Amino acid sequence: FFSSGFQVAPETKAVMKWLRSIPFVLSASLHGGELVVTYPYDYSRHPMEEKMFSPTPDEKVFKMLAKAYADAHPVISDRSELRCGGNFVKRGGIINGAEWYSFTGGMADFNYLHTNCFEVTVEVGCEKFPLEEELFTIWHENKGALLNYMEMVHRGIKGIVSDKFGNPIKNARISVRGIQHDVTTGN
Secondary structure, eight states: OOOTTOOOOHHHHHHHHHHHHSOOOEEEEEEOSEEEEEESOOSOSSTTOSSOOOOOTTHHHHHHHHHHHHHHSTTTTOOOSSSTTGGGGGGTTEEEHHHHOOOSSOHHHHHHHHSSOEEEEEEEESOSSOOHHHHHHHHHHHHHHHHHHHHGGGSSOOOOOBOTTSOBOTTOEEEETTEEEEEEOOO
16 A cells, blocks of 8 residues: 555554454545545556546445535535635535545545545645634534534445354455455454
């Protein structure tokens, strides 16, 4: 996932270990500076290409997850193109990360490739570093969208994989026909 020679910070290693130890299935990374929801892959399949659509095998699921957030956000769902994030209106307030800009080492790509966790990146507001007095408004603009997104954890396949005696099977591989990305059962 990381290029050779890339030094991984101790806190990043700790988060990676934590993500592998708990069977998370859904997460979101909150950023500032724009109003849009991005989804993997964030790193282009062709590193020399900028703004290149780079879908995962679960493209439809990621679009559904991103739309769940964007559609419930009062500003992202606003159809005005004359506002922050307005250039994403025709896309429904969502975009494939690499199509917006490609970068390596992102959590969403790591989670998808190395855990069972599907993560989107939410650009929660126009200011990269909002002032303290702006935080209350930003929270209220994002609260309903966050709750709507969290409810998406109930979508998709869920259940228990067990042997003929009813004992759960740890690390069983789950495959879905037509999607070349397996997940595994938890502990």
